[in-house]
Amino acid sequence: MSAPDQLLVIIDPVARRGDGESVRIARDVLCARADVRISLPDGPAEFARALDRCGSRRPVVIGDDRALLRAVDRLHRGRGLADGAPLSVVPVGPPGTVQLAGGLGVPLGAVAAARSVLEGVARRLDLLVDDSGGVVLRGLRIPAGAAGAPAVVDGVPYGAGPAGGVWDTCRSLVRTLVRPPVVAAAPRAAVRPVRTHRLRVEADGQLLSDLDAPVEDVTVVSRNGVAEVVVRPRAGADPIRREASAITVSGASFRYRADTAQVTGPVWTRTWTLRRSAWALTLPTMAAAD
Template sequence: MSAPDQLLVVIDAVARRNDGESVRIARDVLRAGASAKICLPDTPAEFARALARRGSRRPVVIGDDRALLRAVAQLHRGRELADGALSVVPVGPRGAVELSGSLGVPLGAVAAARAVLEGSARRLDLLVDDGDGVVVRSLRIPVGPAGPAVVEPPSVWDTCRSLVRTLVRPAPSVPGMRAATRTHRLRVEADGRLLSDVDDPVEGVTVRSRGGVAEVVVRPRAAEPVRVEATAVTVSGAAFRYRADALVTGPVGTRTWTLRPAAWSLTLPQSLTPPAE
């Protein structure tokens, strides 16, 4: 077989544990259509080593959005992200594969595996921060409640506090009352243009890669949202956390994200229409 038909299939440990049947189906479809070397890493370090030792094989990740992001980050750190297309077979609960779906990857194991074999590479943008972190789709400040997130594992003390909270009934809310919207004192600059400063609190900031530019939306406390397009965005102020795709990072005091258009490739179905923005 030619080099593109040689696959390195990295099966994430979470996917193996939570949905072994979908993993088996995807693995069998891939093996039936190509020469596939199967790797079963149990830790992030083993996951990284498997990718680093792929040789000329095309990398395929079976797992949820966290596994996809881990692969993108690892290839970026190795300065190998532009060397060839990455492929993914999403396996996990619907909320844990939303990013993959938004990029155009089929969410069914069979359809996604066939796309790996029959699809084509599509160039995608990437946001890279000054700490060498990556954002595939969008970031949000503050973290916000939407979507699953990955944070550091809780300590024993955190677990005890969580148990106490479950045993203490919260005070009942008063009908008709709304919780005050929390604001944040952040300085936001886009390509050197000041969009908001710390003396003008904001409710949130989002940055999203869209067609070769970064769309920046700043939501002031008492004004209409400010929307601009830029290639670099800097946020600073009081220590803040942010959600980068499915991962939560921070706290940091300042961070700059720079857009890199068409920085990486993802294998998608041949008949794919552009995903909804």
């Protein structure tokens, strides 16, 4: 009989508070068939220390997408991602918080995910690493006007700043002085302003879009050993698509959403570099073979 797996099971505090029953089920399945050491960190600092001390044990994270990202980021910064043991995850959290793990092929049920930890195989996955050391597991998006940034219409900030405030005040004053008509006009469909921003986008040194061409958004997704970048110009123009290993975006300060819609920024410039087969995730046999 072979020796049982040696696992370090790190249970994220958000998972413990939010769905203790799923945590208990996953823990029981793992403990029944493996040599398990349990870690119950109270916050990010203790979470990081637990990963740093995993030694020869295979790390298993029980938690949502943020816990998974935190683990990959810590292992990457500690240079234990490429050569260390494969990472395993048991997703626990509301559906909207475990989409990343599910998209990578991890089962979303506690029992199935725990069995995958024990019976699955390691699959090498790509990673996008930015010039500040941050990691992106699947993809990112740079939408115009994201995360509270002012929307830009035809290159001009819309409804923001002192000018916007003055016009808002004038419109309010006019509405109080002008009597509404007796017969209301037929309602018209609201015209939604197209939000754009001006960015310089380069893929492997090739210029895809410059500051004089407004764009609605930019996406970067890692797929099968390459990073696919898509630049969407203003409505009516065809998207610009390229495959590259390095993408640089610069221009006016922008924010971007990576993986689980976590907002980063504002930044003035950022370069993402694809690292092929940079880390290993334990997946069910069928998922790992796809």
